[in-house]
Amino acid sequence: MLKTQGLGYWYQDKDQPLFQDINLEFEVGQSYAILGHSGTGKTTFLSLIAGLDKPKAGDILLDDRSLKKIGLTNYRRHDVSIVFQAYNLFTYMSPLNNLLTAMAITGAEHAGDKDFALKTLNDLGIGADLATRNVQHLSGGQQQRVAIARTMACDAQLVVADEPTGNLDEDNTKGVIEQFQRIAHDRQKCVIIVTHEPDVASQCDHQYRLENKQFTELV
Numbered sequence: 001m002l003k004t005q006g007l008g009y010w011y012q013d014k015d016q017p018l019f020q021d022i023n024l025e026f027e028v029g030q031s032y033a034i035l036g037h038s039g040t041g042k043t044t045f046l047s048l049i050a051g052l053d054k055p056k057a058g059d060i061l062l063d064d065r066s067l068k069k070i071g072l073t074n075y076r077r078h079d080v081s082i083v084f085q086a087y088n089l090f091t092y093m094s095p096l097n098n099l100l101t102a103m104a105i106t107g108a109e110h111a112g113d114k115d116f117a118l119k120t121l122n123d124l125g126i127g128a129d130l131a132t133r134n135v136q137h138l139s140g141g142q143q144q145r146v147a148i149a150r151t152m153a154c155d156a157q158l159v160v161a162d163e164p165t166g167n168l169d170e171d172n173t174k175g176v177i178e179q180f181q182r183i184a185h186d187r188q189k190c191v192i193i194v195t196h197e198p199d200v201a202s203q204c205d206h207q208y209r210l211e212n213k214q215f216t217e218l219v
């Protein structure tokens, strides 16, 4: 479904590429974890996959169409759902309105269906009382779960998440990983997660390590 072809990236002020000539394929119905030491470029890679930044070399293809052809704004709106800590929720809205707005903007099948949005939030432990508060009054972990619920409520086939369990306790981490597996397997989406936690990565269907500018699949 999603392919990288000769993908490379470097920041202007660095003399070395972060990664280069990356050729990977990601399929629907599967979950992928990306591991690697701090600073190796995992978040940068995810930003390219999420259409938040453009590759410096190579290309990214969605169903054999270049993201350049699809257009990044169009791609972000319809094809990808993002759970990033710094690219998260509408902070002036409630969780419920965050979901309803995202569903409306992306033209999701359940757009306008308040009960569906409330149920999706409830499945992630955000009950009716929290669902109508301002998201700024929720903890970091609760906000993270709202972002995951938003992903579940929208129809994008690709879900990318940067450290989705970064600020969750053990129980919540387990619940969130189970939800991501459900998103991949039951809803037939492609889930790509960056994580520092080998335990989290080992629950995904595939694990890659970013090291020395290359991705290696762990088996």
Ligand SMILES: Nc1ncnc2c1ncn2[C@@H]1O[C@H](COP(=O)(O)OP(=O)(O)OP(=O)(O)O)[C@@H](O)[C@H]1O
Residues within 6 Å of the ligand: 011, 012, 013, 018, 036, 037, 038, 039, 040, 041, 042, 043, 044, 045
């Ligand atoms: N906008 C930027 N301009 C210049 N350098 C940057 C920029 N953003 C990130 N970097 C550098 O690029 C490298 C890769 O950053 P990135 O955030 O992708 O790594 P990471 O593997 O996700 O790290 P971590 O696990 O610590 O989150 C780091 O050395 C970082 O300092």
